[in-house]
Amino acid sequence: MDFLNPEPPYVLFRDRPEWSDVSPVPQDDGTTPLAPILYNDKYKDATSYFRAIYVAKEYSPRVLDLTLEIIKQNASHYTVWQYRYRTLLSLNSPLTAELHLLSKLLPTHLKSYQAWNHRRLLLLQLGKKAARGELAFAEIALAKDAKNYHTWVYREWLLCNFFAPTPAITASSHPDPEQESGSAEPVPVIEELDEDESADEDVWREEVAFTDRMLEDDVRNNSVWHHRFFVLFEGPRAKPTGELVQSEIEYTKHAISLAPSNASAWSYLRGLLTPLHPTSPTSASRPRLSPLLPFARPYTLPTHMQSGLRALTAAQDRPFLPRDGAELPCVEALEFVAEAVVELGPAGVDEAGQLYEGLKSRDPIRKQYWEYKKRSLQSAGSTPPVASVPPAASLAPVAGQA
């Protein structure tokens, strides 16, 4: 709401003199109106004018006014979005201005596939110079809705498409069959390798810092944990060294100490402990959890035991103990320990069985799953134990493999 510049009162298109040459086309609901529609006046008015210019294939500036009005009222009208895009290209409109205009409509964006796709199409035309600004836009969008799936997918697309080391074919490679003169078609854009590699590297590095900030806001935001893993370990600029894995383990341990009941953090930890790039895509590699047992075990003890535990813990290990006031034990830790101890041999299998039995009452909604896990211990004759527990320093599931 802009108090200094209030919006002018809305004028129906049928009352706008510049539209007086157009005959609006009423809604056609097919041969029999199976789903007849009564529009409110504003929407009926605008869409009836849209149908007229759509049929006439008009791509003029006033069409931009019209399509904007419809989009404001209904951000999912995909036909209108597409027509607007064609109009922009046909008029050679400044697309950066379009991005800015749309950014003012951010609330309509947030859950509209079409709004985000429109931005993507504009970026394919504008190229890399616009991409940094779009990262900033995505950050503003995430400030409003930190878990918005579209926004995160868009952000990941920006990073991979404009700041990745290999050229990306991003537009459809199929030519537009329409081929009308004056009609716009999406032009496949192949981004050339940017000479300034270090600038690209900076962008990805900033991305890690970005996830730090977002986790400070909400350490339980699963989208952020996912994004961090993608940036550091799976994306086109990932460099998953042993040192990186180790430092991320410390990072995650810290996060868990702040908020133990955090499925995303425990899942991230498992991801760190899973060898990357298994030899065959169809066989999943299993994580090796037992090295983290000393970290995880305190989280399986009840709250009242924590102060005693802290007193007995060496100073250098205390930072990763649960903070005061944490509600413990947490299900994630019990599960983690159960899986980890199995790696150690038959005594571990016994302990795992007890832990799964306990989980049936702690997490009763999934008691069938815990029963399954318990039964799997017996029927498999337990998974073969790891031959030796590797010392922490050599914990490097992947070292520098690209």
Added chain:
Amino acid sequence: MANQPAMDTLLVDKHVKYIQSLGENTDDLMYHMTAHLRLNAIYWGLTALCIMGRPDALVKEDVIAFVMSCWDDDEGAFGAHPGHDAHILPTLSALQILTIYDALERTDTNRLVTWLAARQTPTGSFSGDQWGETDTRFSYIAVQALELLGRLDVIDKDKAVAHINRCKNFDGGFGATEGAESHAGQIFVCTAALAILDRLEDIDQPTLAWWLAERQLPNGGLNGRPEKLEDVCYSFWVLSALSILQKLKWIDSDALIKFILSAQDPEGGGIADRPGDMVDVFHTLFGICGLSLLGYKGVGEINPIYCLPAEVTKRKGLHMNYQVLGKGEA
């Protein structure tokens, strides 16, 4: 809400009336705003009616006539509403409706096959329309649509699978594109697509099934990602994937049934995303489908791979490898 009537049964008659009324509800503002979903909405309504045992609550010829009026002759596929551009989402809905009515011959299947084949990109992903947005949803939709038309041969299946596998994440789940977060909706479409393409072994099944089981919240409802709210539609996305992976027992079905039933509108009919919210036909279908997979008495069987009535998919000889609770051990 005080004085809420106990809702421990599925209010079939109310839901049938609600679906029928969608064509009459001319005062509803939201109704006209959803023209871009109209064909999808009819498919949702019709499928719900079928598994409630009331397929004749809509007039078959009227529905088919409407479907045909959504044909975009420039492209050779279906839009969501007359005059709307072709898109893969309403195209599948059209094919699903015609399959239910055993009326596929009414449409130009050759042009459809061509249009669908053109959706596959060089990387193996699929676009929703000529404008190129790709998403694993569209992989599933294209694969199902072509199987309904008996023409899966026109796509490169290996590349399609390779792309889906690239959308797999470290937690065993799948996202919309490479690098996208695991999300129950995307997991459903990837799992179902792999089922149709006979590549379920590419999934890390125990890990994924556990991730899905973790979606159940203390209130019995399911969410779509960790730390998000419950929503009745996840009763389908999550449950279907679990059904295909034969792990439905890993969630508490009584608690989920209670949750779905509590999201009904006992006066106007229909089901909402969660108790107390406004209903819509999308959540009505997916709530009822959830009940079907959980073996709820009185609801017909849904085939989760296609979200079509099981008897329809049986008639067409489609994939039937999924689990329904209480229907013999799988």
